[in-house]
Amino acid sequence: MYDTVHFYIHDGTTDFTQLNKYLKQVKLAYNECGIFKGCIGFIGKFRIQLGYGWMSCKGSLSKAYFGNNVQRMNLQQVKEIIETLSDILHYDVRTLNVTRLDIADNFAMSSPVAKYFQYLGTLARLKRVYIVEKETLKYGTGSSHSLVLYDKTKEIKSKSPHLLKKLEIPTNLLRYEARYSHRLASRFKRPIINGATLYDEAFFHKIIQSWYDSYSDIEKLSLIQLRGIDKIKNVKDFLNYALNVALINQPPAFVDDIIEKAKEQNIFRYPSEYTRAKNELKKLRNNPLIADSSELITELNRKVRQTYDEMMG
Template structure:
């Protein structure tokens, strides 16, 4: 389920020069330090040659296949690294992985945004729903060690002019991706992450579990019962049903925006009040007796669960 990778191959005096294998290689000199760097590409991969090492960034999936619609599994990752090693004439299995994108896509019954608007908040990360068909969970600061992204893969491929494999034309293709950047060994909980590590079964299973766990940490909107009126016994019940109905009909971004508006206005002196309000909204939206698990969310839940069954 790998796509884009950031690889760093350490360079010593005995390391072979790879500049001759690059497309459109150009040298650039740092006027302050005098360091000469070479920048080029290799079948769509961005390759940079520095004094301390070689940096290779890009989609290994697209490098191996005509497009990146199909992510790499453990076995195809080995093939991609071998192809890269042959092209650069160095053993890229020893390269350090400094960033990776891990995920896959699913053919869904409905348009992608129908699922995204029912995904709520993820713990410790902010929710960003800028465009239709795209949803991000990431930190608010400049540093982005981890980002979780849901998006319309078919629309993304069309925008980039990528080749869609047979059978995907006209489908609702939802991709869920975990993007890790920097200090991967600490983020994942392993001694080191090299290119050879990516194809190890235990490491691959560990990434799948992390990818699944973060998805299931997201709060989701439930669906109101069809015969909800029979559940109303008091004025309070009627009020809760009305609020739950309004919440279910709104985009999760509106709830997030309202909470941010309260914070900007410094409505509450105690910041814990914002957390309590968010919890209250979720409780009302998912109140037992008036709501059931949403069928669209159940569909996506099942797709995420099934990935782990084949690892």
């Protein structure tokens, strides 16, 4: 489940550049005045930056352990790879602060990945962005908490085609990632989050809960079934029915966008009225006479829940 992680330490006194002899592909860095700033090197694909009083280590734990980020890591494997990095670096990575952490899983789906995204709507406080050419759906681009869903098979074909047969990658592999950065200790209510925290079971359960809750909070859109037309008695009923259908046909971000336009024009007196209007529009879009759950979103919901149950033990 763990993927990208950023470790960092800044004590202001230790000369971490002395660790460069344990790295590969070392390059020295100088500022515009030609003064030595530090050095950059690698342990496998982990990128290590060393300076006077600071050090950062960035990479994928799963790639460091398995050579790919398709297979799941268990907590014992997380502990092992952190100990291996410590041994090679000759510095205890368990003590380094974690400043970014990505957690993810991959799901073999019955249909092309992009088809599932049309049923994933908006998410409070995180802007929805769909990148068509990359078949990638993002929530919260550039924020300290973001979600990404994309076609993992397509990425592997482009970057690591040798893994397709080696790992028997299915045709439609959907990846869901939750990315956390900045003030992780505050977010997860821990005094500190360091390398050793990552294989602490209580912390792992907390971040899995966050990963699952974030997905659950995404608005799930529906199929149009057009039931209940026989119940229409007059023009008013018909117009309300047509409004429901029109709303369901709009892009996922339509409700959020129209509420933002309303705010720009200051059409309501009180902020609570915008919230009320937004909730009413979403109710209309989920009218059970017209909207029905898609088999695709039901399938994705089930797969995400299955991962959650397995990870929570």
